[in-house]
Amino acid sequence: MRRSWAAGLIIISILTMACGGAASVDDYKAAFVYVGPADDGGWSQAHDVGRQFLVDETGIETAYTELIPEDATEFRTVAEAYIEQGYNIIFGTTFGYIDAMAEMAEEYPDVIFLHCSGYLSNDSNFGNYFGKMYQPRYLSGLAAGAITESNKIGYVAAFPIPEVIRGINAFATGVKEVNPDATVEVVWTFTWFGPEEETQAANALIETGVDVLAQHQDSPSTGVVAESNGAKWISYNTAYGKDAAPGAFVTAPVWAWGPYYVDVVNSIIDGEFSGGAYWGGMDTGLVSLYDLSSDVPSDISDLISQRSDEIINGDFDPPIVEEEFIDNVIGTVSP
Amino acid sequence: MADVQLMGLLNATLQAATLLFIAALGELITEKSGILNLGVEGMISIGAVTGFMTAINTENLFLSIIVGVLSASIFSSIHAFVTVILKQDQTVSGLILTILGLALSSLLGKKYVGKKLMVKIESISDITEPSNVLEVLLNQNFIFYLAILLMITTSFVLKKTMFGRRLEAVGEDSRAADSMGLKINKTQFIATCVGGAFAGLSGVYLTLSYVPYWTDNMTSGRGWICLALVIFGGWKPYRTAIGAVLFGFLEALVPRLQTYGFDLSPYLVKIAPYLITILVLVILTIYKEGKTGAPGNIGRPFFRENR
Numbered sequence: 330m331r332r333s334w335a336a337g338l339i340i341i342s343i344l345t346m347a348c349g350g351a352a353s354v355d356d357y358k359a360a361f362v363y364v365g366p367a368d369d370g371g372w373s374q375a376h377d378v379g380r381q382f383l384v385d386e387t388g389i390e391t392a393y394t395e396l397i398p399e400d401a402t403e404f405r406t407v408a409e410a411y412i413e414q415g416y417n418i419i420f421g422t423t424f425g426y427i428d429a430m431a432e433m434a435e436e437y438p439d440v441i442f443l444h445c446s447g448y449l450s451n452d453s454n455f456g457n458y459f460g461k462m463y464q465p466r467y468l469s470g471l472a473a474g475a476i477t478e479s480n481k482i483g484y485v486a487a488f489p490i491p492e493v494i495r496g497i498n499a500f501a502t503g504v505k506e507v508n509p510d511a512t513v514e515v516v517w518t519f520t521w522f523g524p525e526e527e528t529q530a531a532n533a534l535i536e537t538g539v540d541v542l543a544q545h546q547d548s549p550s551t552g553v554v555a556e557s558n559g560a561k562w563i564s565y566n567t568a569y570g571k572d573a574a575p576g577a578f579v580t581a582p583v584w585a586w587g588p589y590y591v592d593v594v595n596s597i598i599d600g601e602f603s604g605g606a607y608w609g610g611m612d613t614g615l616v617s618l619y620d621l622s623s624d625v626p627s628d629i630s631d632l633i634s635q636r637s638d639e640i641i642n643g644d645f646d647p648p649i650v651e652e653e654f655i656d657n658v659i660g661t662v663s664p
Numbered sequence: 665m666a667d668v669q670l671m672g673l674l675n676a677t678l679q680a681a682t683l684l685f686i687a688a689l690g691e692l693i694t695e696k697s698g699i700l701n702l703g704v705e706g707m708i709s710i711g712a713v714t715g716f717m718t719a720i721n722t723e724n725l726f727l728s729i730i731v732g733v734l735s736a737s738i739f740s741s742i743h744a745f746v747t748v749i750l751k752q753d754q755t756v757s758g759l760i761l762t763i764l765g766l767a768l769s770s771l772l773g774k775k776y777v778g779k780k781l782m783v784k785i786e787s788i789s790d791i792t793e794p795s796n797v798l799e800v801l802l803n804q805n806f807i808f809y810l811a812i813l814l815m816i817t818t819s820f821v822l823k824k825t826m827f828g829r830r831l832e833a834v835g836e837d838s839r840a841a842d843s844m845g846l847k848i849n850k851t852q853f854i855a856t857c858v859g860g861a862f863a864g865l866s867g868v869y870l871t872l873s874y875v876p877y878w879t880d881n882m883t884s885g886r887g888w889i890c891l892a893l894v895i896f897g898g899w900k901p902y903r904t905a906i907g908a909v910l911f912g913f914l915e916a917l918v919p920r921l922q923t924y925g926f927d928l929s930p931y932l933v934k935i936a937p938y939l940i941t942i943l944v945l946v947i948l949t950i951y952k953e954g955k956t957g958a959p960g961n962i963g964r965p966f967f968r969e970n971r
Binding site for chain 2: 523536
């Protein structure tokens with residue numbers, strides 16, 4: 330009788346210890362900092378959809394702040410306010426937060442910092458994450474090469490940095506595969522969200538005779554210009570922007586951050602997270618090509634799904650070229 | 665194809681010029697009265713954001729234009745109050761107007777960033793691809809023609825009417841004008857608010873036609889180019905218009921240079937308006953002994969009691 334009482338006590342204490350030791354989702358709160366509006370129809374909205382997916386899947390408490398410029402002081406102010414409120418996972422979703430996040434990761438070792446599109450990390454509480462967007466960009470190039478009639482495609486490009494350049498080259502590789510005569514003309518706007526510069530650049534490209542426009546920025550201005558000039562449009566980021574120019578929209582290489590956010594938060598809760606870099610391809614579902622419009626001929630849409638399968642299975646990967654443009658691109662990588 | 669590109673460049677030049685010219689003309693009127701208003705950037709932003717908000721919510725373009733123009737005018741009355749009534753430093757007040765206007769427009773417009781406008785001020789014809797100069801002109805909207813009308817009217821009012829002569833007298837020598845019985849404060853107050861209204865019209869042209877979107881810092885420095893334009897134009901409406909076309913041309917050229925295959929940095933083209941303005945000042949100093957055309961009393965508050 331006495332022995333079983335003791336055994337019961339031991340079992341209860343082990344159970345209590347086990348419960349106390351393992352973290353649960355209630356121990357974490359995640360805050361997101363966006364460079365644009367959360368409903369911009371582009372980059373920041375893609376992240377916010379991912380955040381909502383994270384909430385639905387894990388039940389974690391989240392918050393977000395939008396329109397925070399790529400400025401170390403601005404980011405720090407927002408992040409510190411969240412940390413004071415007990416948030417212990419901070420997602421920074423634009424490149425320009427990189428230095429502030431690296432510094433804060435050292436100052437706040439108990440807070441986990443996750444930086445999108447950067448290259449810095451440590452082996453404890455600071456990680457970066459990004460996706461192989463050049464893969465679906467290559468697929469969208471196949472579509473663009475097939476639907477151009479003037480054999481001239483325009484690309485409204487953001488900043489001349491490796492990410493953007495490899496996207497243009499992957500796109501042009503796709504164009505070349507289906508249409509060796511077509512060229513891809515590039516105009517740099519030096520914006521991520523600059524409706525005015527993007528409108529001007531898209532108009533300038535239309536004047537050179539392009540009939541398909543692709544883009545790397547977060548505003549749908551390029552699509553609006555394409556629609557009003559009867560051209561076609563390869564969007565970017567999400568399909569939410571397509572309502573801005575439904576007649577011009579062909580497809581878009583898109584982000585799906587949700588599954589990654591769920592995985593990384595689960596690994597944090599399980600105590601398995603250890604910083605580092607994450608670069609997800611089409612096989613992870615992080616990047617993909619949105620449904621094709623009826624402008625794309627059926628043989629090309631078959632080719633696109635075939636190439637898509639090859640990329641996902643690891644049988645094929647578009648070349649990564651970041652130093653210069655491939656030969657069917659008109660423009661310069663150092664404007 | 666070259667023709668299409670040339671007409672495209674001309675079209676974009678006129679659009680950029682219209683925006684710069686209207687606000688510059690307003691500033692010209694303000695400065696003619698002796699009040700320097702460095703708040704053009706802020707006033708354009710206020711007109712742009714209030715016009716855009718009204719257009720999204722009501723889809724009534726006429727109302728949106730009125731709201732944009734009036735808001736900017738009311739906003740400029742802050743400057744009028746501080747400098748004309750309180751006689752405070754015009755440079756400081758103007759700079760504050762710019763900073764306040766930009767911040768206030770960001771605050772007001774936060775909800776509207778990236779929203780698509782369902783209505784926009786359309787061009788007076790339905791030409792989509794202008795192939796000659798006439799078609800480019802017909803491809804503009806009514807504000808472009810209004811700008812031309814304002815140019816002619818302003819020039820006429822300044823030169824030929826009693827009001828214009830009085831405005832000039834106040835700006836040239838307010839003491840003499842005061843002793844002649846002119847109402848200095850009233851003239852300067854009105855001139856400042858008219859300048860604000862013109863800047864507001866530029867603002868609605870920006871967000872309801874030129875680039876039908878709203879985002880932070882939409883004006884991106886155009887207000888400062890307008891200030892340079894007034895100097896470039898020697899405080900004369902027609903010369904200011906020529907300057908606006910020149911500066912508008914440079915602005916339209918930035919994205920197009922890349923498609924023409926020129927390897928010229930866009931940043932270099934962006935500083936051109938300021939370089940040209942400095943050059944004009946240098947030339948005037950050398951050849952015209954510094955007679956830039958600036959009103960004699962500009963920037964100086966008028967105190968009746970001071971001697």
